[in-house]
Amino acid sequence: MVSVCTTCKGLQKHLQALGSGIQETNSASLRWLSTTLPSLRCSTNEGCRACATLLQGILLHHDRFVGVKEERIRISAESFHQSGSTPSRQDTQDHLSVEVRWKEPGDDCYDGDEHGHDQVYPDLKLEFFTDGDGQSPFSAIGRGRQISENPLQDSGLSMARSMINECLSRHSRCRRTKPTTLPKRVLDVLLEDGSKGIRLHESDFDYDEQRYEFGEFLTLSHCWGAGRSVLKTTSKTLQTHKKNIPWSTLPRTFQDAVVLTRALGFRWLWIDSLCIVQDDSSEKLRASTHMDDIFTNSFLTIAATSAAESTDGLFLPKARPFKIQATDSKGSLYRIYVREQPPHYSFKAPFNEGAHMNDWELPFNPSEEANLQTPLLKRAWAYAERLISPRVLHFTKSEMILECREGYQCECGRIGDSVFDSRTTDSVKQEYARIISENEVRGDHANGNNNRIDSVASQLAATSLTDADKGISKRREEAIQLWSYIVTEYTARNLTYDADRLVAIIGIAKTLAGILQSGYIAGQWTFSTLGLLWHPNDSALCRRPNNVSQNIPSWSWASLEGSPIFFDNLMAMDLACTASFPSERGRSPAWSPTTGDALELTAAMATEVTFRVDGPSEYSLVKDGISVDFRPDISPPRGEDSLESGETLICVLVSMTFRSSIIGLVLKQSVSSAQTYRRVGRFECYECQRDGTDEEPNDAESLFGHWFPEIEDMTQLDDGPQRTFIVV
Structure with missing residues (x-):
């Protein structure tokens, strides 16, 4: 009788019925082994052909764990049940998944808890699979999903069309409800002269008069890179480009986008650098504030997600699977492929699924590896384009990924399935689409202004926290919470020009304005005083924008860069505490990013405090011998935010949170006017300490009695004396 390998059971499925101890981890998968790299070597040396195949495939990726002690490397493998009795070829996932885990030497996170360690996404995840005929000496290793080497080949185009058709046929939020209009300029990629070149088409278009030319078009989202190689339309080249743009002048990414547009059967393509006159500042601003019209109307956004420069192209070379020769018990040769499972990059979080959006760790996935592999996802403009577009076809170094308003699809078929990838998937785009779609269905835009909400945005109002809290609807609450997530993600991304800080997010704000029914100034929705309680994640990285012409007010989150x-x-x-904005601002252009607005902050609990430097990057606010920790917006304070120890500041208490903490704003009198103030920080008090004593700190609520002893009844704050500060 032939002995069966105790490590891997020979990777033979029929042994499952013999009570071999193969573990069924859940209804969808079978666990074949859980061992260490030295144990796998030992089993290989004892003659197990299956272990030898696994070992060979793992060592082909040895560069990933160079310098790690082998005894710290743990290996597990599982295969998957077919979905349904007669799964389609598209849904077949018959590969063997091998997870390799280790911790870098000196990593304090590793505590030797194997069970906890296994809950973390593996450091390396490999797929062992066969080619189309499915022949393998090991029944646990079956056919794998093919990933196209070139999306322009038949298999690649077929996959792209299949994902798009799946989206159109199954997703109601992704379907068109009315004819789409072309932007002011688009590229005509189907010239009648038969040349490979393209030309710039200028339609009879006017935003204000609502004159449009109808047609389906695609958009390109890309990194400009250093900018030297990006082909641009200027006032000098405009007329020439309307006649012909030679193929040889187009950078590689543009060429690939044109070829793909043609292959998918479309005539029109929008590329920012060619369709906006780049040396016309007024046109650039006008086009920028209408990005929502462009990307919302686009049938598909082509995203050069892994390209850092416009010369890189869309279709970057993919790493080919390694080939392994394996034999069965009779000595017959078989070919086994092994590749790293497509990582899904920044679309997946470093934490497992199940966490509610309110509990997400933000920014969603800031890992250096994800940013390196998908540079476009690190750009703020691209983030806005991605959210607004109905669907985005991402071209990455590993596969094509289609992201739409209702989910994801990818070539490997695993991005949206927790069986294969347990990490949480970034669903902010889907949440954004849901909120907007549900609002439209309810008929909140019955006046026909679904995309023309300038009149709403110009209604600037003074609204108290109490009014906002009582009057806000569930949809409004969801929308303002979503806006907060979006701003956090947006500010975690890079912009080349400080002047774009408020411009690049206008398109998203416009699409949410119909739900929020609020004025919008400098990134702030005027109905929500709580929106003023923003804070940078790391004030040591912050600076004020270099572009002084916009004069972004200190109370706006857009006034800080770097965090x-x-x-x-x-x-x-x-x-x-209430906030109001000058009513005359309502007569200004609703979505102009030009700011400089003053904010009137009226508060019942505002007091003078003393700023104190307690140590390097350690600060506090003191009054009557009671101190609380303070983190300024910029640390160390400098420029207009400079503070000296002993300086008097104004502390305005705004709210008490469910965390049993008190949150407020800290203001400094403006140098230019004694009547105005600048925000220099936000503070959150969890406890307060009496200076010069060893007493236990008091809880946050005791701060009311220490700093505001004159207030005897907290329920009567609205009826008591109040102070107003003009914040610029």
């Missing part, structure tokens, strides 16, 4: 911005939108108690 993701977070918000506090939930409170347990309103501390009678």
Whole structure:
């Protein structure tokens, strides 16, 4: 009788019925082994052909764990049940998944807990599979999903069309409800002269008069890179480009986008650098504030997701699977393929699924590896384009990924299936689409202004926290919470020009304005005072924008660069603080990014405090011997935010949160005018300490009695004396 390998059971499915101990981890998969790399070597040396195949495939990726002690490398393998009794070829996932885990030497996160370690996404995940005939000496290794080497080949185009058709046929939010209009300029990629060149088509188009030319078009989202190689339309080249743009002048990414547009059967393509006159500042601003019209109307956004430069092209070389020769018990040769499972990059979080969006760790996936492999996803403009577009076809170094308003599809077929990839999938785009779609279905835009909400945005109002809390609808709450997530992600991404800070997000704001029914100034929705309680994730990385012409007010999150911005939108108690904006701003262009607005902040609980430097990057606010920790917006404070120890500041209490903390704003008197103030920070008090004593710190609520002893009844704050500050 032939002995069966105790490590892997020979990777033979029929042994499952013999009570071999193969573990059924869940209804969809079978666990074949859980061992260490030295044990796998030992089993290989003892003659197990299956272990030898696994070992060979793992060592082909040895560069991933160079320097790691082999005894710290753990290996597990599982295969998957077919979905349904007669699964289609498209759904077949018959490969063997091998997970390799290790911790880098000196990593403090590793505590030797194997069970906890196994819950973390593996450091390396490999797929062992056969080619189309499915022949293998090991029944646990079956056919794998093919990934096209070139999306322009028949198999690649077929996959792209299949994903798009799946989206159109199954997703109601992704379908067109009315004819689409062309932007002011688009590229005509189907010239009648038969040349490979293209030309710039200028339609009879006017935003204000609502004159449009109808047609389906695609858009390109790409990294400009250093900018030297990007072909642009200028006032000098405009007329020439309307006649012909020679093929040889197009950078590789543009050429690939044109070829793909033609292959998918479309005539029109929009590329920002060619369809906007780049040396006309007024046109650039006008086009930028109408990005929502362009990308919402686009049938498909082509995303050069892994290209850092316009010369890189869409279709970057993919790593080919390794080939392994394996034999059966009779000595017959078989070919086994092994590749790293497509990583899905920044579309997946570093944490497992199941976490609600409110509990997500933001930014969603800031890992250096993800950013390196998908540079486009690190760009702020591209983030806005991605959210607004009905569907985005991402071209990455590993596969094509279609992201739409209802989910994801990919060539490997695993991005949206937790059986194959347990990490949480970035669903902000889908949540964004759901909120907008549900609002449209309810008929909130019955006046026909679904995409023309300038009049709503110009209604600037003074609204108290109490009014906002009581009057806001569930949809409004969802929308403002979503806006907070979007701003955090947006500010975690890069912009080449500070002047674009408020411009690049206008398209998203316009699409949400119909739900929020609020004025919008400098990134702030005027109905929500809580929106002023933003704070940078790391004030040590922050600076004020270099572009002084916009004069972004200090109370706006857009006034800081360098760090993701977070918000506090939930409170347990309103501390009678209201914010209002000058009513004359309502007569200004609704979506102009030009700012400089003053904010009138009226508060029942505002007091003078002393700023104190306690150490390097350590600061506090002191009054009557009671101190609380303070983190300024910029650390160390400098420029217009400079602060000296002993300086008097104004502390305005805004709300008490469900975290049992008190949150407020810290203001500094403006140098230019004694009547105005600038925001220099936000503080959150969890506890307060009496200076010069060893007493236990008091909880946050005791701060009211220490700093505001004159207030005897907290329920009567609205009726008591209040102070107003003009914040610029």
